[in-house]
Amino acid sequence: MLVAWRYRKRENSFIQSFDPRAWIIFYGCFLFATLSFWDVRFLLPFLVIAMFVLLTSGVKWHEIRRAFLFIVGFVFFFAILTFLTGRGGTELYEQEHLIREFKASFSILGWTPTLKVTVERAFFSVSQLVRVTSIAVMTILIPYSLNPALYGITFKGIGLPDKFAYAMDLTMRFIPTFGRDFQLTMDAQRARGYELDKISGGIIQQVRKLGPIFVPVTIHAIIGSEDIIDAMDLRAFGVGPRTWLDVLTYQTRDRVLIAFGVAILIASIVVGLMGMGAFWVPEALINMF
């Protein structure tokens, strides 16, 4: 059975005060607008919007803590990795201005590990951090704030055909279901003395030893999908245009939100066409090095 994310109705939640269609449209605009910038000056307002939405969402810290720490930790890890290796931003800048260089006191086959701290690398990491954090914060809130009972009608309401809208509904609920099945399988195998953290050997051997987890989870997902198809077939799904029981109605505030989202997106595109918003490093900082 498909399980749902941990949604619940929250009083005084800004995000929940909108029609879910309006929110999804705004989220789409926000996403594409954010992705069109690398200039941290343009990205910061998006982070401010994301933090505002987070803080007014009514989601309690203990509910979101694990997911939030995981995703933000992941973002930090990659920002630091980019900073250390210098990879990832090289297509956005041509020159680098060295702040400091750290050389290892040893060499490996003639190669000496060296860490170059440059103005461009530092700024690229900051831009990346702001950009991805803004998107991650907005994304993480969706499962906690969108009523799972309205997934289907929401996607139908933004123009998807019946079958696709219902498929999106099922897909959104498949993710937490997969998580539950993974945990159940882990528990069942641990009860047979299996210890994931004690897996050893070469890469191929290690992958093989993950079989007791991945085979049941995969098979369960396939069988579960077949069950869903049977259950849908047995109740006449897909025979023609369907009635959606829930009805969504746009209010003025929803129209304002959509207009705001579209305006942000158009402005971002225009700014980009005017040659602004690309990767930026303060001139003064460059002149210092």
Next chain:
Amino acid sequence: MTSLPSPLVVDNLSFRYRDRQGAAIDNISFEVKPGEILLIAGASGCGKTTLVRCINGLIPRSYKGDVSGKILVFGEEVKDWKLSQISQKIGTVLQDPERQILGTKVVNEVAFGLENLGMPREEIYQRVDEALNFLKITHLRNRETFNLSGGEKQKVALAGVLAMRPSILLLDEPLASLDPASAQDTLDAVRTLADQGLSVLMVEHRVEDVLRIHPERVMFMSEGQVRYLGDVAGLSKVVNYREVKLPAQDIIDRAKHDPAPLVLSPLPGAGKGPDGEALVKFKDVAFGYEAEREVLHGINLEINRGDVIAVLGPNGAGKTTFVKHAIGLLKPKSGSVLVNGRDTREASVAEIASMLGYVFQSPSHMLFAPTVREELAFGPTNMKHPKDQIEQEVKEALKIVNLSEKENDPPLALSFGQQKRVSIAAILAMQSKILVMDEPTAGQDYQNYMNFMDSILKMPVFEAIIFITHDVDLAVIYANRVLMVNDGQLVADGKPQDVLRDFDRLRANRLIPTSLLDLNLKRFSTTGRFMRAEALAHI
């Protein structure tokens, strides 16, 4: 004047699955009349589910193979009907409601079929409310489906089918995951539906439970063929009482002429360890999956050598949560659980597993190996048992669950009942001192589960056995101690004859006294202990 054609006629129906040899069902013919309940019984793999799939149209549309014969619904052959047409005449409730429920909220779930038919919204609401009202579950209307108990889910699944107003209702083991009171509620609803003119085909292992609602006819299947089709009274005369669970008095009448069964002695492994030391100790255990909601409260108990414990209680009472603490899969929020004197917080699950083997409810979450033999060797190998010992352990476990001839088959290709037995054997092969089984008999046919329960209790390795069950008779026959859990609390703990004697308490915990329990209580002054019907026949 011409009479109306029968709602359902099955004529010489045979089917063979594309990838399998031999027919799954062979030359099945029968007819169902309006307002009739036809109970279909038979062992696992006898072809009951295949027959249901043929009637509801999933065969040959979703499951491919060779079909011959005819199915007529109100005189029309359904071969060329679309599944949507069939589903408006024939409603199907699957064995596991979890596999059927699609909606996030109850109202959406019940409305799903009607939405697909494109009905006006007002009519959908009217039919949804009608179905909920009929099943007396109006209070669930706006609840989330995944938070419902097993019994509630089954009723919601049934409501979703009834809302489509079918003329024929197919129920494929609808009681398998229900506590006795929920099963009784479902059966009562089915009887009422039939009395209102619906034709009902009910596939069910729990024959005795279904007999309470007086099905008009019974069909007994074996190896894909009909072995008996007739009234209820004739069933007990033609089938072996070891194959189908009949009312206790019927078994006693039949078993009188057979040799008396062997009496199970106390657990053979119980005398091995030192006396007086508890194997598992729960001290003031409280637990909640979420910070704000506690699901276990103040559990205190000791599991001792020789205990054969049946854990009874309603769906969603916290039974599984309780036993998961014993193997350390869940750690108490407060209090402690000691296994062999060691706190489960200080030991890994793998370490505890060598002491306590735990059989999960669903086999599909653990089966992965290419052969049954390798599946069974997985646990003992993780426990670092010597190779020749593993071979022995695997052979013995296979024999107990009656799957020796399947040792080279892929476990995932077996039927659900067989997979369940593989999952039990996989834990038996680990030779842990304590065996914990979560609903070991769910989805199993009577003969198979009685055989493997008998064999497990004879195994010399176990010092204690715990099983969660909804089957009161399983507790009557095998347990020497009964724990009753309700709403996260231990509401009773004692000998079966003491705990199960209180019928009011049973009903308060959604259990229903069975004919076997009743007979055992009546004869207790003579027998001095509970026993199976075959044994009572010789007293």
